[in-house]
Amino acid sequence: MNGCLALDIGGTKTSAALFTTEGRIVDDYVKTIPTPANEGEEAVYQSIKKLLTHIFEHFGIRREALLGIGVGSPGPLDRTNGIIIHAPLMGWRDFPIAKRLNADFGLPVSIDNDANLGALAEQRCGAVQGLRNVLYLTVSTGCGCGIMIDGKIYHGKNDGAGEVGHLSIDPEGPECPCGGRGCFELYASGTALTAAMRTDMASGKSSLAFEAAGYRPEALSGALLHEAAEKGDAYALELYRREGYYLGIGIANLFNIFDAEALVLGGGVTKAKRFFCDTLIETAQKRCIQKLERNQIRYSELNDRVVLHGAFFLIKEQ
């Protein structure tokens, strides 16, 4: 069939799917498992191996029928050698994912950063299809950006381009684990939202989200915040307004640098986009030096499957 396997490794969950040579997900079947991040690097790898074996068995395909395995992973990584250099959430350091998968499945393996694959997928078949200079900003646990210049992923010197999560938007702001201060993702990521909820609950603010979590800090989550906003909770709506403000700042910065045709927003936090998209566009337009049209900011069309689709194109276009 000359299709390929696509794998999206994340800190909390890992997904896999089989693609036809035309880029369709076979039977619309995506298998997702929790990533056993706390059990050590070998356990994570074994769970991935089992997941891919399941896909092979589910479809009864032989490896000869496939072009390869495309892998999306958090960075930093070494594409040339197929090594995930550091993935703190999975406990990985210099993990030779390509070599391991190749040894176990006998197929060529290519890897790239998940934000880069998001950009590739949205440009090839998603929200910015056909445009040449576009950005994909993913906002979930952290923030990352895939950059497409002239229709190709821009990787930078050490595959390190697009680390917009560590764009400092306040040089004197809070310290970031990266060594910097006031990094964008301390304000705009999903982690930042949960951290703000914890602080605000501790300081006595009230919200349906805090109630729903039984006032246990560890039970607070983006999902509970989203539910509260759906019910019109004032606290949740204000927190999302702030989210839109910070996303607008970061996005204006990106347009001031790239003057991109369009930017696509993806990642878990964007599920609640209706609560922040107006503040976001208003802030971005005010702070962008060029005229920014509303339709230059778009939302992912491929959602949870965006990295899988990118992994398909990674193999397909080799």
Added chain:
Amino acid sequence: MNGCLALDIGGTKTSAALFTTEGRIVDDYVKTIPTPANEGEEAVYQSIKKLLTHIFEHFGIRREALLGIGVGSPGPLDRTNGIIIHAPLMGWRDFPIAKRLNADFGLPVSIDNDANLGALAEQRCGAVQGLRNVLYLTVSTGCGCGIMIDGKIYHGKNDGAGEVGHLSIDPEGPECPCGGRGCFELYASGTALTAAMRTDMASGKSSLAFEAAGYRPEALSGALLHEAAEKGDAYALELYRREGYYLGIGIANLFNIFDAEALVLGGGVTKAKRFFCDTLIETAQKRCIQKLERNQIRYSELNDRVVLHGAFFLIKEQ
């Protein structure tokens, strides 16, 4: 001879030179005149026309011997139609510089942003010769950035890429004429240095630079600050240290986004680089997520002539 004329239009001065086909400035002769910025757009154009006529007469060349006229100008501009859209310092709005020069000299005219031409020149024959993904950050009246991706200038959608002067590094910072807040050039440009000197002089701080200006705010300048620093003036040294800090923040942001092979610093402020280069590299290294080598930050090798050299390559490579 198939050489070309190069023109560097600036808010305070304008320069022109004749280039051989190999990219050498003929007789090492660069003619520079003050830009009569306050006399209106036609006066500025006439001074440019006179300058180019002088070059023709000085060398006794005929237009048939030349490939064209390359023009570097502050942005925003419309390269396709050779129009300078807005240059507040020169009082220009939608000025059709290419059409005017073509009508007067009968030669093809190409224009580009001065920071872009700086990047082009440094990559073709300057501090980052042969590298593919590089940045040129010019720090003078304002701050601008030329971006070379895969050995080509990256222009963005409307020739508006590289507006790093308006990268917000403090969302709640002072208002910028651009409509944003806390823009990078409010902290790091030559204009920012002079503004800080005015504020500090008014608040009673002491410096050799204030003495040299006769305590007249309008006489304060980067040149006086530089002289004071050369004499070991504590105030001047501290202001340059702060300059290095903010440049380091902005440069770390650029490396976090581009993971560039190298960045070249140019523009008038860098003449005082020995007073801020250590703070700059220290700050940038601390705030950069990838390892940043000292030699990834370089200083212009073409200095005042960098835009002229870029204008040469603009014509040469058409």
